[in-house]
Every structure is written in structure tokens, then in C-alpha cells.
Amino acid sequence: MPRFENIIAAIDGSGPTEQMLHTLLSLPAFAQCHVTLLHAVPSQTSAEEMRAAWQKGQELLAKTLQSFPAQPGVKITTQLVEGDPKVVVLQVAESLPDPLIVMGSRGRNRLMAILQNSVSQYVFQLASCPMLLVKDDAYVKYPSHVMVALNNSPAAQAAFATALDLVAGIPGAQIFLASVQLDADAQARDETLDRAIATLKSHQIGHRVLTAVGDPGTEIVRLAEESKADLLVMGSPDRRPSIARSIPDLDRLLGRSVSDYVRVHIGCPVLMVRSAQD
Incomplete structure (x- = not known):
């Protein structure tokens, strides 16, 4: 039985996060799990900007979903939500049993992360579940x-x-x-x-x-x-x-x-x- 039944992947278009997710799904420990490809659309100042941001999010999730081949035992769904990304990730994690959060990190130092409202830093501090951080410049390898x-x-x-x-x-x-x-x-x-x-x-x-x-x-x-x-x-x-x-x-x-x-x-x-x- 896999240790993690649910993976929440925060999709923002960064390559390392998607590479890490592909790697996880190749491991026996994740042979059966539910993957949620999650993208949050921050509120916009106008309806036109909101429609454009929503469409961009839909296209990003669709493209990411297509990159994953069908795999027996693995279910992959997408979720597009309006709201603050860091809050959305935590809310989705709290709604699922035994979750693992996978997301990218720019590796900002502590003070800079606070001042620049880092999503990964905020989630890292508040999440009660395990969290897999992949820096933008990380080289993702098969974890042997x-x-x-x-x-x-x-x-x-x-x-x-x-x-x-x-x-x-x-x-x-x-x-x-x-x-x-x-x-x-x-x-x-x-x-x-x-x-x-x-x-x-x-x-x-x-x-x-x-x-x-x-x-x-x-x-x-x-x-x-x-x-x-x-x-x-x-x-x-x-x-x-x-x-x-x-x-x-x-x-x-x-x-x-x-x-x-x-x-x-x-x-x-x-x-x-x-x-x-x-």
C-alpha cells in the first residue's frame, strides 16, 4: 500500500516540478495514487483580465495533463481554482487524506521569502503534511x-x-x-x-x-x-x-x-x- 494516497502538484509552468512528478510516478511506492494537478488563479482587477488568466490556467493544466501517459492504478485529475495560490494549496491539502504536496521553490532566503510573499515558503511553514520542494535549478534524478x-x-x-x-x-x-x-x-x-x-x-x-x-x-x-x-x-x-x-x-x-x-x-x-x- 503506498504511503501517500494523494499527491497535490502545484502547477505553475516550471519544468522541475513536473519532472519530479514524473519521477515519483515511476516509483513502486506510488504505483497506486491519485494525483491532483492544481493551479490557482489570483483574483484580477477586471473581468477581462480574469477571463484571460482563467483561460491561461486551463491551457497550462491541459498541457501538463497530456504529458502524463496512462498508467494503471494512477488517477490524474486537474483542478483550477480562483484564489491566493498559497491559501488554495493548503485548503486542497486539508481536504484530502494522506496528502503529499509537490511544488517548486526559487530558494529565496528567509527574509526575502517573507517580503516577496513566497508561496512555497508560506505553504512550507503552515502545511501539516509532507512537502516535496524542487528548486528551479534542481537536477531531478531517479531517487536510487x-x-x-x-x-x-x-x-x-x-x-x-x-x-x-x-x-x-x-x-x-x-x-x-x-x-x-x-x-x-x-x-x-x-x-x-x-x-x-x-x-x-x-x-x-x-x-x-x-x-x-x-x-x-x-x-x-x-x-x-x-x-x-x-x-x-x-x-x-x-x-x-x-x-x-x-x-x-x-x-x-x-x-x-x-x-x-x-x-x-x-x-x-x-x-x-x-x-x-x-
Whole structure:
């Protein structure tokens, strides 16, 4: 049974997002799923402009849909909605069970993303479901080498479980376990890493252990680049209190967020996973 029953692909005409979607649908983990090609049309100042924007959206979705060949078990539909794109994506995600959001990202830094009203940054902050970000300049490859940023947090454990599902059935697939320590004197191996290795061996999945000492965000990006990982899967815990779930966490955006640093600087696609325990 696929881990993700529903994929929501935010279609804006960017090539990497569509390439990533084609790649996902070639994986055994997504052999049966429902894909929603979603495009939001912002409100226009006149009826004529609205008609033109609506027609452009229809043409974009139709062209994107035609690029996907018929695939048994996979259902692909289109959805054209009027409204703020970042709000529309979240609303559609909340209406579907077990969703995965796939969308492009220009990789703006945190402050610039806020000032320029970045759709991907807004959705990344507020979405409770996993989100796969593909930067405009990312080179999308078949994910036979998946790196997981591993620690003992619930979100990281959820990321590891997701990586297992992603590589299931892929011949010769490997999972790179990236463990970053803040202190050089810290224990080189921990129980979390040992359990992950044991799990991979029991599933007969190849692995590599990548270790580093230093700033987690910087080191995760470096390890991903040096190992030539095709995809990074990492936990992104939601630190907002429940009373503030309707607004972005500006303290987190402006502060030192590992997941946000990785989102901006990573070269490969990155799948951010959250855990209900966070």
C-alpha cells in the first residue's frame, strides 16, 4: 500500500516540478495514487483580465495533463481554482487524506521569502503534511540514492520511515544515513543510528553512514552534495503552538531553522516530513 494516497502538484509552468512528478510516478511506492494537478488563479482587477488568466490556467493544466501517459492504478485529475495560490494549496491539502504536496521553490532566503510573499515558503511553514520542494535549478534524478538526516526526534524518525517506503522495490537502492553532531566530543555512534542500520539490513536495503560535526544545516547540505544524493528526506518539526497554527512562525523564519537553511541551499529535491508527535 503506498504511503501517500494523494499527491497535490502545484502547477505553475516550471519544468522541475513536473519532472519530479514524473519521477515519483515511476516509483513502486506510488504505483497506486491519485494525483491532483492544481493551479490557482489570483483574483484580477477586471473581468477581462480574469477571463484571460482563467483561460491561461486551463491551457497550462491541459498541457501538463497530456504529458502524463496512462498508467494503471494512477488517477490524474486537474483542478483550477480562483484564489491566493498559497491559501488554495493548503485548503486542497486539508481536504484530502494522506496528502503529499509537490511544488517548486526559487530558494529565496528567509527574509526575502517573507517580503516577496513566497508561496512555497508560506505553504512550507503552515502545511501539516509532507512537502516535496524542487528548486528551479534542481537536477531531478531517479531517487536510487536517498539521504536521510537522522536524529532521535519524532520528525526525523518519520523521515526515515518515509525514505524506506520511497526506495522499496527499487533495485540497488541505497539510503544514506546522515548524522551531524554539534560537539566533536559527542558519542560517535548512537542508538538511533544503530537501529536505523539494523532496520535497513532487515529490509535488505543498502546503506552508507555519513557523519559530520558542526552546524546541522550547513553539514547536511555539504553531505548531500558530496554524496551526490538524488533526494534528501528530513524531518521538519512544527514548533508553533496550536493557537498560532494559522500564521507563519516569524521567529522561526528569521531565526536559525535547520530545515529552512536546507530548503534554501540544497541542490537536490528535498522532502520535508512532519510527525504527529511533534
